[in-house]
Amino acid sequence: MDAFGQQVPLYAVLPFVALLAAIAILPLAAAHWWESNRNKALVVLALSVPVALYLSSAYPAGLWHSAHEYLSFIALLGSLYTIAGGIHLSGDLRASPRNNTLLLGLGAVLANLVGTTGASMLLIRVLLKTNSERKRIAHTPFFFILVVSNCGGLLTPLGDPPLFLGYLRGVPFTWTFGLWPYWLLAVGYLLALYYLVDRRAYHAEGAADLSRDAREVEPVRVSGLLNVAFLAGVIGAIFLSTPLRELAMALLTLASVWLAPAGPRRQNDFNFGPIVEVAVLFAGIFVTMVPALALLAARGAELGLDAPWQFFLVTGGLSSVLDNAPTYLTFLSAAQGMHLADQIVGVPTVYLLAISLGAVFMGANTYIGNGPNFMVKAIAEERGVKMPSFFAYAGKAILTLSPVYLAVLWLLGRTS
Numbered sequence: 001m002d003a004f005g006q007q008v009p010l011y012a013v014l015p016f017v018a019l020l021a022a023i024a025i026l027p028l029a030a031a032h033w034w035e036s037n038r039n040k041a042l043v044v045l046a047l048s049v050p051v052a053l054y055l056s057s058a059y060p061a062g063l064w065h066s067a068h069e070y071l072s073f074i075a076l077l078g079s080l081y082t083i084a085g086g087i088h089l090s091g092d093l094r095a096s097p098r099n100n101t102l103l104l105g106l107g108a109v110l111a112n113l114v115g116t117t118g119a120s121m122l123l124i125r126v127l128l129k130t131n132s133e134r135k136r137i138a139h140t141p142f143f144f145i146l147v148v149s150n151c152g153g154l155l156t157p158l159g160d161p162p163l164f165l166g167y168l169r170g171v172p173f174t175w176t177f178g179l180w181p182y183w184l185l186a187v188g189y190l191l192a193l194y195y196l197v198d199r200r201a202y203h204a205e206g207a208a209d210l211s212r213d214a215r216e217v218e219p220v221r222v223s224g225l226l227n228v229a230f231l232a233g234v235i236g237a238i239f240l241s242t243p244l245r246e247l248a249m250a251l252l253t254l255a256s257v258w259l260a261p262a263g264p265r266r267q268n269d270f271n272f273g274p275i276v277e278v279a280v281l282f283a284g285i286f287v288t289m290v291p292a293l294a295l296l297a298a299r300g301a302e303l304g305l306d307a308p309w310q311f312f313l314v315t316g317g318l319s320s321v322l323d324n325a326p327t328y329l330t331f332l333s334a335a336q337g338m339h340l341a342d343q344i345v346g347v348p349t350v351y352l353l354a355i356s357l358g359a360v361f362m363g364a365n366t367y368i369g370n371g372p373n374f375m376v377k378a379i380a381e382e383r384g385v386k387m388p389s390f391f392a393y394a395g396k397a398i399l400t401l402s403p404v405y406l407a408v409l410w411l412l413g414r415t416s
Contacts, residue, residue: 004059005298005337008291012054015047016288022047023281024321024368028390037276044284051288062290068242069168070286073325074279075246076164077115079234079253081275084118086227086256088264089126091220095134095213097198101191103127104144108152108187114231116153116160120372121268123148126220128383133213136201141380141387143194146397149372150364151186151404154179154356158235160370162319162328162359169332170345171352173238182357182411186404193400224264230256274375285326293333300337308354308412311335315355316362316405320394324363324370331355350415357408364401366394 022043026034033039055063093099103123110119124144131137153159156176157167163176202210230252237248296303305311315331332355336346343349363370367377367390377387388396 004062005294005296008058008295010295012051012291013295015051016285016292019044019047019281019284019288020323020326023323027368027374037273037280040277041280044280048284048287051291055287055290059290059294062294063287066286066290069165070282071246072168072242073161073165073282073286075249076158076234076238077117077161077278078275079249080115080118080158080231081121082253082272083227083230083234083256084114084122085268085270086260086264087122087222087224088267089122089220089222090218090267091126091129092132092216092218093126093130093220094217095131095137095202097195097202099130100127100140100198101195103130104147104194105187105191107144107148108183108191111148111152112155112159113235115158116149116370117274117372117375118231119152120144120149120376124376124379125268128380128385132383133209133216134202134205135209136204138386138388139194139197139201141376141385142393142396143190143197145373145376146364146400147187147190147194149376150370151183151190151361154183154186154360158238160360160363161325162363163356165325165329166332166345166352166356167238169329172344175344175352176356179353179356182408185407186361186401189404190400223267224260226260227256227264230260274371278371281323282325285323289326289329293329296330296333297337300334301339303334305334306338308348308350308415309409311351312354312358312408312412314358316358316365319359319362320365320369320398323368324359328355328359331358350412353415354412361401361404361408365397366390 026043052063093103103126107119107123110122113119114122124141127140127144131140150160153163154176157164157171157173159176163171167173233252234249237245237252239245240248305314311331311334315327318330319327332345332347332352335351335355338347340351341348344352364373367374377393380387387393
């Protein structure tokens with residue numbers, strides 16, 4: 001990679017920059033047009049085919065390696081999304097601050113087993129149903145995005161896409177287990193803050209609404225339990241070598257679709273649209289990012305980043321407006337290009353820590369920072385909950401998470 005990175009022209013990086021810009025801008029500037037996966041595919045083809053043709057002669061090994069990573073990445077996300085979509089939680093708990101906080105805490109744990117997307121899709125509907133008798137609940141899906149769709153998925157490579165890409169690049173599976181103090185810091189702070197906010201909102205509810213909430217309690221029921229076994233199989237398949245890993249995930253996904261009851265998927269309003277969108281966009285990302293990653297790996301020291309806290313801020317800042325998975329890889333390559341101590345995948349451990357925390361935590365800063373964010377917003381609005389606009393959400397999220405960011409910066413300063 002170093003040889004190619006030294007000679008790759010800067011213009012070869014432009015399709016990657018253009019694709020990331022399209023992902024960030026078009027949902028806002030041309031929302032209706034961008035909704036179509038066909039239109040996304042047209043953009044991807046226009047930007048990635050020229051790069052693929054260039055790489056097929058200039059750097060075929062890099063193109064092949066990226067294609068392999070893409071298949072592994074999509075196999076995991078697709079299997080978790082499809083199998084988790086066949087598990088339905090129904091019921092209506094009493095919408096007390098305690099119960100709501102416990103549901104968010106459960107989601108933060110589940111995110112590390114079925115991914116932030118899987119945990120979000122499993123729990124958001126039952127949380128909204130639980131709170132359907134209350135009127136002051138707009139803060140609940142907001143905190144759900146922060147906790148379940150983002151910060152909760154820090155502890156395993158299954159939790160958040162950037163961490164799985166790190167695993168594919170050689171980060172040991174168990175390395176993320178050591179991030180538990182940061183997970184506890186972020187999740188504990190957010191749950192405590194949510195409880196206080198929800199407690200205040202709960203006491204402001206009308207007596208009639210709270211009485212109705214108490215009357216309409218229904219026990220939580222789980223359907224589609226066969227899919228729990230298939231999810232366990234996917235987790236086990238992570239440790240197989242390729243291509244057995246991807247084949248096992250594909251077979252488990254097909255078994256889920258064919259053998260598990262179809263009812264839970266209908267109840268979840270399940271469809272393949274979101275995962276097709278991810279597959280299309282990331283096909284383009286994995287092709288167009290090859291020149292950029294090679295350039296950064298060879299010349300990362302020229303960026304002027306020389307401290308872990310800088311990597312945390314830059315990785316996190318770009319993860320807020322771009323998807324956090326390619327951002328993670330971009331700055332991992334930049335750190336490798338600095339040729340510092342090779343403690344883990346070619347970088348000092350503290351640099352990998354900073355990049356991981358930035359990608360996972362700051363993916364919560366906007367609706368487009370991480371895949372589940374916009375889906376949770378759409379489901380909440382479908383249920384009649386008024387969600388903040390794009391910029392209002394971003395302002396609230398950054399303000400809410402600022403204490404976590406400041407604490408991480410202080411800890412990184414001490415570590416380095």
